[in-house]
Amino acid sequence: MASRKSRPERRQEPLSRERIVAAAVELLDTVGEGGLTFRALAERLATGPGAIYWHVTGKNELLAAAIDAVIAPTLAGDDTGTTPQEAIRSLALGVFDAIDAHPWVGTTLAQLPRTPGKSPMLRVFERIGRQVQALRVPEAAQFTAASALLSYILGVAGQNAANTRAAQANADRANTDRAAFLDAVATAWRELDPDQYRFTRDVAGQLREHDDRAEFVAGIDLILAGITAGRADGRTRP
Amino acid sequence: MASRKSRPERRQEPLSRERIVAAAVELLDTVGEGGLTFRALAERLATGPGAIYWHVTGKNELLAAAIDAVIAPTLAGDDTGTTPQEAIRSLALGVFDAIDAHPWVGTTLAQLPRTPGKSPMLRVFERIGRQVQALRVPEAAQFTAASALLSYILGVAGQNAANTRAAQANADRANTDRAAFLDAVATAWRELDPDQYRFTRDVAGQLREHDDRAEFVAGIDLILAGITAGRADGRTRP
DNA sequence: TGCCGACTGGAACGTTGTTCCAGCAGTCCC
DNA sequence: GGGACTGCTGGAACAACGTTCCAGTCGGCA
Numbered sequence: 182m183a184s185r186k187s188r189p190e191r192r193q194e195p196l197s198r199e200r201i202v203a204a205a206v207e208l209l210d211t212v213g214e215g216g217l218t219f220r221a222l223a224e225r226l227a228t229g230p231g232a233i234y235w236h237v238t239g240k241n242e243l244l245a246a247a248i249d250a251v252i253a254p255t256l257a258g259d260d261t262g263t264t265p266q267e268a269i270r271s272l273a274l275g276v277f278d279a280i281d282a283h284p285w286v287g288t289t290l291a292q293l294p295r296t297p298g299k300s301p302m303l304r305v306f307e308r309i310g311r312q313v314q315a316l317r318v319p320e321a322a323q324f325t326a327a328s329a330l331l332s333y334i335l336g337v338a339g340q341n342a343a344n345t346r347a348a349q350a351n352a353d354r355a356n357t358d359r360a361a362f363l364d365a366v367a368t369a370w371r372e373l374d375p376d377q378y379r380f381t382r383d384v385a386g387q388l389r390e391h392d393d394r395a396e397f398v399a400g401i402d403l404i405l406a407g408i409t410a411g412r413a414d415g416r417t418r419p
Numbered sequence: 420m421a422s423r424k425s426r427p428e429r430r431q432e433p434l435s436r437e438r439i440v441a442a443a444v445e446l447l448d449t450v451g452e453g454g455l456t457f458r459a460l461a462e463r464l465a466t467g468p469g470a471i472y473w474h475v476t477g478k479n480e481l482l483a484a485a486i487d488a489v490i491a492p493t494l495a496g497d498d499t500g501t502t503p504q505e506a507i508r509s510l511a512l513g514v515f516d517a518i519d520a521h522p523w524v525g526t527t528l529a530q531l532p533r534t535p536g537k538s539p540m541l542r543v544f545e546r547i548g549r550q551v552q553a554l555r556v557p558e559a560a561q562f563t564a565a566s567a568l569l570s571y572i573l574g575v576a577g578q579n580a581a582n583t584r585a586a587q588a589n590a591d592r593a594n595t596d597r598a599a600f601l602d603a604v605a606t607a608w609r610e611l612d613p614d615q616y617r618f619t620r621d622v623a624g625q626l627r628e629h630d631d632r633a634e635f636v637a638g639i640d641l642i643l644a645g646i647t648a649g650r651a652d653g654r655t656r657p
Numbered sequence: 658t659g660c661c662g663a664c665t666g667g668a669a670c671g672t673t674g675t676t677c678c679a680g681c682a683g684t685c686c687c
Numbered sequence: 688g689g690g691a692c693t694g695c696t697g698g699a700a701c702a703a704c705g706t707t708c709c710a711g712t713c714g715g716c717a
Binding site: 214287288290291292293294295296303304306307310311313314320321322323324325326327328329331332333334335336337339340342343344346347350377378379380381383384387388391396399400402403404405406407408410 | 452525526528529530531532533534541542544545548549551552558559560561562563564565566567569570571572573574575577578580581582584585588615616617618619621622625626629634637638640641642643644645646648
């Protein structure tokens with residue numbers, strides 16, 4: 182059967198960079214950042230660890246490719262016909278949702294040795310920057326504004342990733358869900374020393390009922406407000 | 420000599436949690452996050468790996484303690500007699516400087532399994548929150564404002580840590596310093612595809628001459644401006 | 658003096674990223 | 688058609704890691 186020119190596959194389908202990266206993302210999603218092992222990956226691909234190194238130079242490149250595979254689709258959107266503010270919001274939310282769905286991105290991003298200018302986040306920076314320009318921010322302040330937005334996005338993403346993982350670890354241990362985890366943290370906050378942690382105790386209730394996503398957009402709006410308010414010279418001093 | 424009650428030390432000075440943590444910080448500072456090894460640590464303390472486990476439950480606790488040892492001193496400052504804005508700025512700068520001096524903090528923070536409410540950053544959150552209250556932000560928006568500030572701080576810290584490490588890696592490889600590294604990145608940015616990276620190319624020059632610290636404070640000021648501008652309801656929509 | 662618990666440090670275990678290399682399937686050239 | 692050559696495979700092996708284990712040593716107390 183089908184011997185005409187070439188059997189389409191050698192065993193199942195040939196190993197390829199894309200197949201490897203896809204399997205890595207799957208593994209990261211199901212088992213977490215600690216579960217991505219060259220051996221586990223090899224087993225899932227029905228091969229040995231050595232074969233993977235023919236397509237990928239090492240674990241760092243693999244992680245970077247996995248992040249790219251997860252972030253890139255969120256940048257496909259179209260910005261035309263919206264205000265810059267809306268474009269930035271939806272861009273930020275795209276990254277937020279991607280990292281929320283794949284928490285390992287948040288944790289992994291920080292410790293990847295970034296080759297100059299090839300970070301997976303450069304494209305996000307570019308997209309943000311264009312909208313900052315569209316906001317008519319003076320040239321000298323554009324870099325600051327775009328950097329602040331990106332830093333905030335990555336900061337929240339990192340925090341969220343850590344929280345998600347903590348919640349999952351807690352869930353595995355205590356058989357509870359995310360809401361129960363938030364509840365546990367809120368309760369722990371309420372029991373802190375009233376002198377040392379007055380504020381934290383005050384907002385413990387807000388933690389219990391807060392919505393990460395809405396909170397995140399609110400932060401974006403804070404920065405956007407700051408950017409547009411200080412448009413004259415790019416920064417504000419009281 | 421000095422046999423009266425107790426020879427003050429058994430061999431040199433007895434192993435202790437503080438001595439271990441101090442040695443860990445030293446090791447992290449000199450060799451980087453990858454250099455902290457129980458074996459290297461044991462060698463530096465003139466003992467074996469097993470002895471360390473008597474004082475410390477594992478690597479995670481050791482890292483958390485190291486972070487705490489580096490961050491805690493920055494929280495010693497006194498806020499009385501300054502405006503809330505200034506207090507927040509100096510607090511944020513303290514954390515920024517600490518992480519800048521010890522880049523491993525930025526990278527390590529993200530991947531520490533955080534036991535609910537015992538993160539080393541909780542105290543920072545508390546200090547920020549008090550100043551947010553002093554800013555007379557309405558109660559419902561206090562959590563958002565403090566979270567946004569902390570996320571931004573951690574985001575910049577993480578970015579900065581990654582950059583510092585990239586610069587150091589580059590320096591080790593090419594025998595250059597940080598300025599040369601920024602120059603290299605700026606040059607790389609300038610050579611990007613003009614269609615795809617219009618904005619990044621535009622701001623490449625600003626990258627070369629930018630000051631991380633000033634940039635960071637400018638971002639803080641952006642958020643502060645947003646907070647005080649939207650004080651009525653805590654958020655702004657155009 | 659003899660014992661006991663606090664503490665030490667070296668050996669050993671299991672797992673990781675990475676390297677090495679003998680072998681396979683095709684393709685090209687003679 | 689048959690050998691060399693290339694692109695690719697996958698299992699074995701290596702060094703290094705975090706962690707555990709345990710035979711010891713020490714100081715203070717009975």
